[in-house]
Amino acid sequence: MRLSKFHLATVKEVPADAEIASHRLMLRAGMLRKHAAGLYTWSPLGFKVLKKVEAVVREEMDRAGALELAMPTIQPRELWDETGRWQKFGGQLLKIKDRKEAEYCYGPTAEEVITDFARSELKSYKQLPVNFYQITPKFRDEIRPRFGVMRAREFLMKDAYSFHVDEASLGREYDNMYATYARIFTRLGLAFRAVAADTGAIGGSRSHEFQVLADSGEDAIAFSDASDYAANVELASALAPGPRAAAREAMREVPTPGKATCADVAALLGIDIRRTVKSVCVVGENGFVLALVRGDHDVNEVKLQKIPGLAEYRLANEQEIIAALGAKPGYLGPVGADRKKVRVIADREVAAMADFVVGANKADFHIAGVNWGRDLPEPDAVADIRKAIEGDLSPDGKGRLKIARGIEVGHVFALGTKYSEAMGATVLDTDGKNRPMQMGCYGIGVSRIVAAAIEQNHDDAGIVWPEPMAPWRMAVCVINPKNDAKINEAASALYGELNAAGIETCLDDRGLRPGAMFADIELIGIPHRVVVSERGLAASTFEYRGRRDAESRNLTREELFARLG
């Protein structure tokens, strides 16, 4: 591509609210143009990159044996009613009506449609296993779109759905997809980690996320420093605590005026915060619940939701708290609570504590030396309800947990029969019996990968593309093309030869001043650059510089081609 014929639209200034590097750089490089919250046009430059990512995903999916198809982006309500997700999916589902007032949604995912397709196409175990995929726009009406295409409302996603006669077959395809994803992200040149994940709204039994590691990531992931254990913090557990120690202290009330946090109370009493207990009040389906975690821990909402009766809990408001416990937040605790009205759920760590400190349910007082069984009844339930933190013992007993941040770019789920049962997608097995197909689903956020790659690969000058997704691998820059036809010819010739050699190259023949030209080429992240000028021409060398190099070097034509291999 000759850049004089290309729509390269770099800009110097960018809105102050573009907060993260990828969003800022995509705007500066002119890859994106926003029309409304979470809705973007990909410019020719941005689209080129998006297509590169898409191509890698497609190649690897095809290689893995999946079959590409295309489903409609607009989906009828009837299918979503069959699985109950018309209601359950919530506000993220964009609902629309046609002229006849019939209801549809813009597809945020396609389990319903593919299952509808599968139940009419697949009748026999002999047609299985099969894995269908598509790479199409999806729409989720995000509560808060942000960070450019990182969390857009319309985005490009590869979604794949596999069908199996039994769980063993599903397990094999799950492993196949897991390996395929690892290959895709490796090929794209990204530093990533596969982590065990919560199955969330999609449902299912087994699930892994593929996280691109980046400090700006919205997800926290926990991994062991001594084993391959890795999980989203939503799911990550610490090793279960040992048995409870014996009580040694007497229970006593202590004044703690104005000390409403565990950290303040611990400091006042001169004790380790790990001897305090934090009380969190929520309201579940069956009423008021007091959830207890150690003072230095936080409640994990996802884990708490898994407790029976708390699937749709919310935080209690102050009136409800005062009605249930008789005190305001900051001085709450389980001691003396009316257990008919208040269900006490203790984190495993809390259940294993002795001689601990809790709020007294009385303003400005706490109770120290508290012990389960002696001073209050045992918890109504004990479960792992806390967030794992850095330094926790890994649940496999090997090493300690570290916490890193990541950007979720892929997710694999073993769905089981959740959708096939709801929608009656069955096949005849070898015994001639109808049985619901086992399903897996496998998503990759194609547009998000572009942003994630920039988060991981940029510097002060701009984007530093991994080669597989760069819009061009090489840029040939011409200095003062107007002054000297020979320079122009030499540059054109080199440009033609590089492309002929399979090295995708752009020619910067826009006639810009060198400074502006170099700044643009660096901003848009081209991995390799050659400058053609009077100087080099005289010496029969080309001035080469890699995007990450500090300085240029003069190479002969042979050296240059050898380097790009």
Add this chain to the structure above:
RNA sequence: CGGGGUGUAGCUCAGCCUGGUAGAGCGCUACUUUCGGGAGGUAGAAGUCGGAGGUUCGAAUCCUCUCACCCCGACCA
């Protein structure tokens, strides 16, 4: 949905408090001098000041309503 903020030229913003009929930088057009790290000069095009209503002799500016966008929170592949 709760709290906060912003809408003025293609872009980034100033002007608003204290009302007098709109500015800067970048970009764009023409000419010119430049020409190896975002050049300089000259001339120029370009804005119903998000929308509606109100107050006023007069509204970008004050008031009311409304729409859009952004931030924090709750929520989320």
